[in-house]
Amino acid sequence: MNKVKPLLLITGFLGAGKTTLLRGLLQRLHARGLAADVILNDYENAAIDAATLREGLASLAPISASCACCDSLGGLLQLCQAAGNSRGDLVLIELNGTADPLPLLETFTLLESRLGLWPRWQIGVVDARHWGRRGSLEPLEWRQIETATHWQLTHESGLPHNLCDSLAQSVADLNPHATRTDPDQLADALTQAIGMDPASSGKNRLFRFRPADEKADRHPVQHLTHAFTGVQVPLGGRFRENQVRQFLEALPEVVIRAKLLTRLTERPGARWLFERTARHPVPEPVDVPDIEHVPSSLVCIGPDLDPEAIRALATAHFGPTVSI
DSSP: OOSOEEEEEEEESTTSSHHHHHHHHHHHHHHTTOOEEEEEEESSOHHHHHTTOOSSEEEEEEEESSOTTTTTHHHHHHHHHHHHTSSOSEEEEEOOTTOOOHHHHHHHHHTHHHHOEEEEEEEEEEETTTTTOOGGGHHHHHHHHHTOSEEEEEOOTTSOHHHHHHHHHHHHHHOTTSEEOOHHHHHHHHHHHTTOOGGGGTTOOSSOOOOGGGOTTHHHHHHHHTTEEEEEEEBOSEEOHHHHHHHHHHSOTTOOEEEEEEEESSSOSSEEEEEEETTSOOOOOEEEOOOTTSOOEEEEEEETOOHHHHHHHHHHHHGGGBOO
């Protein structure tokens, strides 16, 4: 290994708060005088999220693919090798919300002498609003916790304390070896891990895999990963803020995650990123620097989406500014 540096893999279901955690980590690392190489994997347009990241970056590489664990594994490994030799102090990878991390973790373990990334940690971000309520998709979210070294419970605001305690206990029961953490604790741990000698850890790998005879469910979980569809619809012009909110709130329930980057009539200057998760209210938008290579667009994610139906809805709502 030429230059050993820590790797943190950020996993969690759609809308759990992975990018929010990533932004918070970058800010905290920047305050410590550190910079990270960031790799973003997302459906259709990872560049939208990439444009919202500003502080603490040594480099930023978006991967727009449904699943970095298979669709773009080769490209991801090349980016990891480049990040391992960059000027950055550590590497942060955010996987999309439906990725199965297990094949990726196995690959990292097999190629660890070439990648130079150590220690390798994974944090599972758990949405308190939806934990245990994913129906047929639940095994996918469980996998994201089963392989984790750390986990964080998000979106607790407004939920009863006893419910949050019960949810936290169920996560801990699923993976008793993982450590509950928050952005401050995680930033401290990553800072301390910089320069750690891999030889001092022997074979006590931080990625824990289930026994071989329990891995038979990997293919069904990966099938769930590919049951999701990403649809991108280019947008032009400016829109009213309430017009954007009304559209996002009117999207069908099959859209689990929606992002819309646009200019606003009431807020000249920067573009704004709106997000919606399931049927939850649309939060305040995030201002995004005016980066030309990131087009204004709508991105929807969900199981078996009909791209033409989504485009038709956007055209009916926004008019001729929609590019078909």
